[in-house]
Amino acid sequence: MSPIIHPPRELKPLSRKLSPLWLVLAAWLAGCGSGTSLPDCDSVRQVVVTDIDETLTTSDAEFVQQLVDPEHDPAMRAGGPELMQGYAERGFVIHYLTARSKTLELTDGTTCEQATIGWLEQHGFPWNQDQTWLDLADAVLGSDDTVTYKSAAIETRKSEGYSYEYAYGNATTDIDAYEAAGIDKTETFIIGTHAGEQGTRAIDGEDFVQHAAEQLPQVPAVCAFH
Numbered sequence: 001m002s003p004i005i006h007p008p009r010e011l012k013p014l015s016r017k018l019s020p021l022w023l024v025l026a027a028w029l030a031g032c033g034s035g036t037s038l039p040d041c042d043s044v045r046q047v048v049v050t051d052i053d054e055t056l057t058t059s060d061a062e063f064v065q066q067l068v069d070p071e072h073d074p075a076m077r078a079g080g081p082e083l084m085q086g087y088a089e090r091g092f093v094i095h096y097l098t099a100r101s102k103t104l105e106l107t108d109g110t111t112c113e114q115a116t117i118g119w120l121e122q123h124g125f126p127w128n129q130d131q132t133w134l135d136l137a138d139a140v141l142g143s144d145d146t147v148t149y150k151s152a153a154i155e156t157r158k159s160e161g162y163s164y165e166y167a168y169g170n171a172t173t174d175i176d177a178y179e180a181a182g183i184d185k186t187e188t189f190i191i192g193t194h195a196g197e198q199g200t201r202a203i204d205g206e207d208f209v210q211h212a213a214e215q216l217p218q219v220p221a222v223c224a225f226h
């Protein structure tokens, strides 16, 4: 008769008592039937937050120019849409967090929110009701108030159960706000003049092309779309 492998009666310590065969079988059973261990993206809780002005656009002045000239299309840093699409495809919520004020209007009456959404969509950034958020400030803010407003917006979502995995910005207010909201400095990416300051990760150059090519392959999907 061929030998029969019995499951151990005593399970202490488990790793020493179980034969490799049983461990393989247990691992197979654990994965059997699920197909994937990723949760459904309907319940996604991981977030990427990004500033807009001079982070996704090339300069703060671009939006100011659009305010006075509605025909002006704020210039964009290359690679931004592909970077954010890459995160969205991996199941992350994209949180556009800007200190642009809701009270501002373009000279043709377009609201600041409408202009912002229009720009994001026109340039191919992820935008849909379920997987993207846009927060604008209730008023025109100074630097200190910008930090408070941005960190509070993140804290509100965190209190609802969301976690912030990556953050993008260009200003010291972004760095301070992300730090105040508890986002890891090693996952805080800063582009432009303040890149790499205060322990943040510097994005070299003036666009996201190289960063997206390096970063996205290191980011696993956090959920599965059905």
Ligand SMILES: [Mg+2]
Binding pocket: 051, 052, 053, 054, 055, 169, 170, 171
């Ligand atoms: Mg900015």
